[in-house]
Amino acid sequence: MTQINSKIPQGPLAQKWSNYKASQKLVNPANKRRLDIIVVGTGLAGASAAASLGELGFNVLNFCIQDSPRRAHSIAAQGGINAAKNYPNDGDSVFRLFYDTIKGGDYRAREANVYRLAEVSNSIIDQCVAQGVPFAREYGGLLDNRSFGGAQVSRTFYAKGQTGQQLLLGAYSALSRQISKGSVKLHTRYEMMDIVVIDGKARGIIARNLRTGRLERFFGHAVVIATGGYGNTFFLSTNAMGSNGSAAMQCFRKGAYFANPCYAQIHPTCIPVHGEFQSKLTLMSESLRNDGRIWVPKKKEDAEAIRAGKMKPNQIPEDERDYYLERRYPTFGNLVPRDVASRAAKERCDAGYGVGATGLAVYLDFSEVINRLGRDVVEARYGNLFQMYNKIVDEDPYETPMMIYPAMHYTMGGIWVDYECMTSIEGLFAIGEANFSDHGANRLGASALMQGLADGYFVLPYTIQNYLADEIRTPRMSTELAEFAETEGAVQSRIQKIMAVKGNRSVDSIHKQLGLIMWDFVGMSRTKESLQKALDAIIQVKHEFWTNVFIPGESEDLNVELEKALRVSDFIEIGELMARDALHREESCGGHFRLEYQTGDGEALRDDENFSYVACWKYEGDGKEPSLLKEPLIYESVHMQQRNYK
Amino acid sequence: MEKTIHITLKIWRQKGPQAKGAFETYQLNDISIDSSFLEMLDILNERLISEKKEPIVFDHDCREGICGMCSLYINGHPHGPDEDVTTCQLHMRKFKDGETIIVEPWRSRGFPVIKDLMVDRSAFDKIIQAGGFISVTTGGVPDANAIPISKEKADEAMDAASCIGCGACVAACKNGSAMLFVAAKVSQLALLPQGKMEASSRAKAMVAKMDELGFGNCTNTGACESECPKNVSISHIARLNREFLKAKFKD
Numbered sequence: 001m002t003q004i005n006s007k008i009p010q011g012p013l014a015q016k017w018s019n020y021k022a023s024q025k026l027v028n029p030a031n032k033r034r035l036d037i038i039v040v041g042t043g044l045a046g047a048s049a050a051a052s053l054g055e056l057g058f059n060v061l062n063f064c065i066q067d068s069p070r071r072a073h074s075i076a077a078q079g080g081i082n083a084a085k086n087y088p089n090d091g092d093s094v095f096r097l098f099y100d101t102i103k104g105g106d107y108r109a110r111e112a113n114v115y116r117l118a119e120v121s122n123s124i125i126d127q128c129v130a131q132g133v134p135f136a137r138e139y140g141g142l143l144d145n146r147s148f149g150g151a152q153v154s155r156t157f158y159a160k161g162q163t164g165q166q167l168l169l170g171a172y173s174a175l176s177r178q179i180s181k182g183s184v185k186l187h188t189r190y191e192m193m194d195i196v197v198i199d200g201k202a203r204g205i206i207a208r209n210l211r212t213g214r215l216e217r218f219f220g221h222a223v224v225i226a227t228g229g230y231g232n233t234f235f236l237s238t239n240a241m242g243s244n245g246s247a248a249m250q251c252f253r254k255g256a257y258f259a260n261p262c263y264a265q266i267h268p269t270c271i272p273v274h275g276e277f278q279s280k281l282t283l284m285s286e287s288l289r290n291d292g293r294i295w296v297p298k299k300k301e302d303a304e305a306i307r308a309g310k311m312k313p314n315q316i317p318e319d320e321r322d323y324y325l326e327r328r329y330p331t332f333g334n335l336v337p338r339d340v341a342s343r344a345a346k347e348r349c350d351a352g353y354g355v356g357a358t359g360l361a362v363y364l365d366f367s368e369v370i371n372r373l374g375r376d377v378v379e380a381r382y383g384n385l386f387q388m389y390n391k392i393v394d395e396d397p398y399e400t401p402m403m404i405y406p407a408m409h410y411t412m413g414g415i416w417v418d419y420e421c422m423t424s425i426e427g428l429f430a431i432g433e434a435n436f437s438d439h440g441a442n443r444l445g446a447s448a449l450m451q452g453l454a455d456g457y458f459v460l461p462y463t464i465q466n467y468l469a470d471e472i473r474t475p476r477m478s479t480e481l482a483e484f485a486e487t488e489g490a491v492q493s494r495i496q497k498i499m500a501v502k503g504n505r506s507v508d509s510i511h512k513q514l515g516l517i518m519w520d521f522v523g524m525s526r527t528k529e530s531l532q533k534a535l536d537a538i539i540q541v542k543h544e545f546w547t548n549v550f551i552p553g554e555s556e557d558l559n560v561e562l563e564k565a566l567r568v569s570d571f572i573e574i575g576e577l578m579a580r581d582a583l584h585r586e587e588s589c590g591g592h593f594r595l596e597y598q599t600g601d602g603e604a605l606r607d608d609e610n611f612s613y614v615a616c617w618k619y620e621g622d623g624k625e626p627s628l629l630k631e632p633l634i635y636e637s638v639h640m641q642q643r644n645y646k
Numbered sequence: 647m648e649k650t651i652h653i654t655l656k657i658w659r660q661k662g663p664q665a666k667g668a669f670e671t672y673q674l675n676d677i678s679i680d681s682s683f684l685e686m687l688d689i690l691n692e693r694l695i696s697e698k699k700e701p702i703v704f705d706h707d708c709r710e711g712i713c714g715m716c717s718l719y720i721n722g723h724p725h726g727p728d729e730d731v732t733t734c735q736l737h738m739r740k741f742k743d744g745e746t747i748i749v750e751p752w753r754s755r756g757f758p759v760i761k762d763l764m765v766d767r768s769a770f771d772k773i774i775q776a777g778g779f780i781s782v783t784t785g786g787v788p789d790a791n792a793i794p795i796s797k798e799k800a801d802e803a804m805d806a807a808s809c810i811g812c813g814a815c816v817a818a819c820k821n822g823s824a825m826l827f828v829a830a831k832v833s834q835l836a837l838l839p840q841g842k843m844e845a846s847s848r849a850k851a852m853v854a855k856m857d858e859l860g861f862g863n864c865t866n867t868g869a870c871e872s873e874c875p876k877n878v879s880i881s882h883i884a885r886l887n888r889e890f891l892k893a894k895f896k897d
Contacts, residue, residue, distance in 0.1 A: 048784075051784070052783075052784040055783040055784055066707060066713075066715060067705060067715065067766070067767055067768065068714075068767065068768065068770065068771050068811065069771070070713075070714065070771075070811055071707055071708075071713045071714060071715045072713075073707070073708060073713070075708065075712050075713050075714075076708045076710050076712050076713065085790070085791075087791060123785070125790045126787050126788065126789055126790045127782075127784060127785070127787055128790075129787075129790040129793075129840070130780065130782045130787035130788070130840055131779070131780055131782060131840075132779075132780045132803075132834065132835050132838050132840050132841050134800050134801075134803040134804040134807050134834065134838065135790075135800070136800070136804075137794075137795055137796075137797045137800040137801075138797065139797050140794065141794025141795050141796050141797065142791050142794055143790055143791055159804055159807075160804060160808075162712065162808060165712055165808070165810075166804075166807060169807065172774070173774065173778060173779035173780070174779065174782075174783075174784070176771065176774045176775040176778060176779055177775075177779045177781065179771075179775050180775040180776065186771070188768060188771075211760060240707040240708040240709070240713060241706060241707055241708075241709060242707050274680050275648070275678055275680060275681065277678065277681050277685050277688065277689055278681075278685065279682075279684065279685050279688055279709060280709045280710075282709075282710050283710070387730065388710065388711060388735065391711075391728070391731050391735045391737065392682075392735065392737070394680075394737070394739060457784050457785075458784070458785075461784065504696075506692055506695045506696065508688070508692065509692070550695060550698070552694075552695060552698060552699060552700045552701065553700045558662075558703065558760065558761050558764075560701065560703055561695065561701060
């Protein structure tokens, strides 16, 4: 059986990264200019990596599907970014951030990676401030912090409710500087279609120019995937419409392992679904849980009256409200981790206490904080979120509580990488949400921004050199090589196959069908039966897609339906992989909740003896079941225990 | 119960950058007023696909009003009639039953049409590349709290930085000027001590690039500010002008 080598450096946990950096190989400046690196994606991870690699002197080719790097979906992250600065003097440290992240991930992340993440977190804040990111400040002029779920310290830096936007614009500005210097070549409205592997090493990509529809070939000594997560498998999610998992699937089909696909995060605070025509779900930042209190009516008849529109939330007196998170988790209260908060909301709604027209909503109430601190303070903290809510729902959250419900948000699973962020294909790297990452089975709020930027600014620029140092004698290869031609040919035939179906269903209608299966059977709570049902249903969706999809227009033209179809064909495969992984993992951990495995009071029940590993799925061919490889998770510094937020 | 409306759409269709475009008329019935404008277009596109026709091409991505990808000139307003929203956050409750809605792409020399309602805004990237950054490289920077910045200045910089680069300001301007976009970046960075060092050269370089790319001059009509979905204030243009003059004096 193939052994998984995660290349974790020797030494005590706190010294591993220093030891690594002290002994890794570097590339000298003259050689850097001769080395080409392809970076796919321009979100926090991609833009920061492309900029940093360009600054170092490598020749970088950067790709994004949008019209500008600044559109990447990192831009929509609202609440903040964690770092172990301990500015508030409330007891934070690198170890505590590391520990909270490991615990928040329900002991399913790699210790060494998470420690490194916590270690470089402080440099990220320094870097962003130097770039001119306008973080929120105290009156004394120093940086302000707020608290987030899963932590008892305030370690989250923020820029209003637009932290992702500001961090991305910071990375985008660094990237723009390198583009102007010529060290980074930018390709907007290009979508990666496949990876080119030559003699076992990643050597380039085939990309589709979305404006012309033509396929083009690009060579790189190394390829970096920074294409985000696959949450849109669920059709309705908080992801952008274009967010997709196709690059990850292309890597998977070329032999890169796909790790922990079933670890998906359902975010507790999103605006509830309102109709069939709905195209996406909007997140309301977790930061709102700092000041908002979550509740449902204590009495079922009140909940029923609200659903029937006969009663308003403000008419329910204080002692008739069930602040169920505060009741169940007095220590963390409304700031329990996301998976816990999501399941608790679902539990109340399933029990018949849900509000809103559909009964699939709970209240997030700000009246207490507005009374305590005044409307101005609340407006300064969350003004843009309240405005967004108001525009979508047509209700004023200053006056009446917000309605929220969980929605698909983030995927902890992804392309398997070793300590160096290299996949199981040599020379192919994956960073940010695209890799299976440092979040274990559940990501804490404000940690995605941290991880994306950590990978891009401070991890990859080191580790990629350890690989490229051995490539300095490899000349730039011609894209006329057979491997490029063959890969392009395969992409072309996939495209032609889709175009040739000429059926009767739109891409979206099939995607919605898949999404419903995922939400119902592979969603917040899963069972053996539901997952088997999902696998059967997904096979039917796959059949439907390949026999009945309809793509108007031409393939060699700007063709939005074809773009979507190519992505949906991959979402179908990802959905299958998610269900398969969830079925095999006979335990509950973090975002993966199997109804069969829970404690007496409904918490996730892990099985450390049998499932303390990273599940790595290996592609075995079209229509064949992938095989499972296991990377054992060995904890040297933390003691694994039942998560407790009570 | 769910309220619905009937609408007539006149939408600009254009096969490609060189093709001649024209308005096409579509009738849509029973549109829920709770759907967003783009969801309404999704419904129309579903219908077109079911009729084996090519759907209407428009840019969009996050649908949360933050990525700046969506555009559309709706009934004579960039991002439509509602205030402080992008098109993706515009909801059908802002339209009347029986209303005719005219949908056009951004029209400006700086933003050529690619197809239907999709335009090329890469000029904005080029303007940022000309100097919309602070020249720091990764690593080797001081501690984040080493330079205190007054809350007032930080907040003002944040207001400027909330620009999403959608291009509504250019589309709204009769001169097709990109001054508000440029000013927002110049002002954000000029307000912060980190950005002061390059403030003048930045202003000069970005304005020069803007001119070179065919954007018009600013004549202070204020249309950009009133149509900006993020409420970026024209007071930033005044700051840009100050920085620009400073740079010219130095020359």
